[in-house]
Amino acid sequence: MHLVDSIAYFTIIDYVIFALLLVASMAIGLYYAFTGGRQRTTQEFMYADRSMKCLPLSLSLMATFQSAVAIIGTPAEVYANGTQYWFIGCSYILGLLIPAHIFIPLFYRLHLTSVYQYLELRFCKAVRICGTVTFIFQMVIYMGVGIYTPALALNAVTGFHLWGAVLATGLVCTLYTALGGLKAVVWTDVFQTVVMFTGQLAVIIVGVHQAGGLSDAWVKVRDGGRISGIDLNPDPTVRHTFWTLGVGGVFLMLSLYGVNQAQVQRYLSSRTEKEAVMSCYMVFPCLQVALMLSCLMGLVMYACYGNNSPLEQQYITSKDQMVLYFVMDMLQNFPGLPGLFVACLFSASLSTISSAFNSLATVTMVSTFSAGFHFWMNSSFKEPPFITFIFKNVVFRFKAALSIFGMVGGPLLGLFCLGIFFPCANSIGAVIGLAAGLVMSFWVGIGGFLSRMPSSVQVLPLNSTNTVPAASGNITGPAVIDAASRPVGLNGLYSLSYMWYSALNSSTVVLIGLVISFMTGKKHGPEELLIVLYTYTEERNQKTQLDSQKPSNSSART
Ligand SMILES: O=C(O)CCCC[C@@H]1SC[C@@H]2NC(=O)N[C@@H]21
Ligand code: NA
Numbered sequence: 001m002h003l004v005d006s007i008a009y010f011t012i013i014d015y016v017i018f019a020l021l022l023v024a025s026m027a028i029g030l031y032y033a034f035t036g037g038r039q040r041t042t043q044e045f046m047y048a049d050r051s052m053k054c055l056p057l058s059l060s061l062m063a064t065f066q067s068a069v070a071i072i073g074t075p076a077e078v079y080a081n082g083t084q085y086w087f088i089g090c091s092y093i094l095g096l097l098i099p100a101h102i103f104i105p106l107f108y109r110l111h112l113t114s115v116y117q118y119l120e121l122r123f124c125k126a127v128r129i130c131g132t133v134t135f136i137f138q139m140v141i142y143m144g145v146g147i148y149t150p151a152l153a154l155n156a157v158t159g160f161h162l163w164g165a166v167l168a169t170g171l172v173c174t175l176y177t178a179l180g181g182l183k184a185v186v187w188t189d190v191f192q193t194v195v196m197f198t199g200q201l202a203v204i205i206v207g208v209h210q211a212g213g214l215s216d217a218w219v220k221v222r223d224g225g226r227i228s229g230i231d232l233n234p235d236p237t238v239r240h241t242f243w244t245l246g247v248g249g250v251f252l253m254l255s256l257y258g259v260n261q262a263q264v265q266r267y268l269s270s271r272t273e274k275e276a277v278m279s280c281y282m283v284f285p286c287l288q289v290a291l292m293l294s295c296l297m298g299l300v301m302y303a304c305y306g307n308n309s310p311l312e313q314q315y316i317t318s319k320d321q322m323v324l325y326f327v328m329d330m331l332q333n334f335p336g337l338p339g340l341f342v343a344c345l346f347s348a349s350l351s352t353i354s355s356a357f358n359s360l361a362t363v364t365m366v367s368t369f370s371a372g373f374h375f376w377m378n379s380s381f382k383e384p385p386f387i388t389f390i391f392k393n394v395v396f397r398f399k400a401a402l403s404i405f406g407m408v409g410g411p412l413l414g415l416f417c418l419g420i421f422f423p424c425a426n427s428i429g430a431v432i433g434l435a436a437g438l439v440m441s442f443w444v445g446i447g448g449f450l451s452r453m454p455s456s457v458q459v460l461p462l463n464s465t466n467t468v469p470a471a472s473g474n475i476t477g478p479a480v481i482d483a484a485s486r487p488v489g490l491n492g493l494y495s496l497s498y499m500w501y502s503a504l505n506s507s508t509v510v511l512i513g514l515v516i517s518f519m520t521g522k523k524h525g526p527e528e529l530l531i532v533l534y535t536y537t538e539e540r541n542q543k544t545q546l547d548s549q550k551p552s553n554s555s556a557r558t
Contacts, residue, residue: 014339021343029176032184045181047269058282060189067352068150069401078298082228090246095253100280115264122419123427138408157324192347199344200293207300217303237495244499251502255409262359406501411437414509433513441505
């Protein structure tokens, strides 16, 4: 099937379904704008009057960082390289347990308005401003990727009007977020998660049927080598191994579910701390289902296309268009289903953009330079944010979004860990540590990207030290990097798997932060801020006091 006739498959019913998604999201936003406290207080606008229950919260927590990038990128990743990526699911265990028992108790008991307020309490206002600006930078880039990914891929495969899609989602999202506050964002996230899962399930069912049923599909993916076993290769330059995904992924999860304002805001909007912890626990099954659906979609794509992918047959021009091409190819005889999947794609995008937008508004409103910021945010929605323009030219990689988290989310994670776990860290150490982490992340991130640029694609002599370009994911088959071409020294750092960025950058911030703190005279953090450590030590002290008061035989006699 050639692109030119795929446009024919968008029947009127598909456009109706896509429009229904936008209308339903808008309706939820308006509902919360005109009911309850009508979003008059900041407590309601930002924290839903701290009345949220754990079920909607957990779906919203999952939807926030499950954007179109995962819906489009994960299946393409599994199609090309097999199910190794599925092991990222192992990182969800510690990646959610640590936030549930360390970060949530600390932030909840401090009744923070923004998570960066913790930095002001623990260090000083300057550290808080650095953290806030870093967060804004991270989320604006992430929003750019999140809003552009579906529109670009959709336009390329179906001719769907590019700016129509971007403006439609940007406008609807801005409206219901600004009108309905956090309540609207959480409940639209719930609705959009249902659409997301339904759309993916529909494509998987139809795809398995087209591949000749479950058993035939299984045989094809197994014989195609797409069922990867556990890869325990300790080499940190290999993109996806159990270690980069299962361990490196924990740091990525902590930067998202532990200290990211969008998620912390949801924890703080819970009725009780227990509800907040429960919502964090309930994210686990939601994330596993989301991961399973996108990995299965990749396997079904392989069962249908095998090795002759539409990419090689020049039907599409980039990996990121493959899923949409597959959907149009599979669902062409089911009017309405292409529209359902497009609604699924934009649900993923809307639920991420709205959460990011609401959290940005919260940290800016709270740090009192909101007016100018709101103007900037709204204006950046109208014409292409300069960030997305960069991403438009740099062909998408599924790991673009994940790299942002590693490069910017990682240092932020390090900053909070420095404050929470190291009482001797002081403000100077925190600021310089954060700066060092960001320098490290851009040095390795950009350096890694440049060292994989196509110009270095010539046939590499076996004893070369450059990395084989496969690491950048532009070769479909699983590439074998033979030992001789293994990168060494600086290239070793440049070739680090992007899944280690969060771990490397957060460790850099802690290390440099501690060294600078020792050099500039340690300052013990305010006692009440070390709540978690303080609570544990307090309980232990009480226990030892009780024990010492108990009359022991010897002391009783004397
Ligand atoms: O925006 C996206 O969809 C991709 C970036 C976020 C993905 C991370 S990977 C670990 C965690 N699991 C998810 O489903 N989302 C986040
Ligand atoms: Na989303």
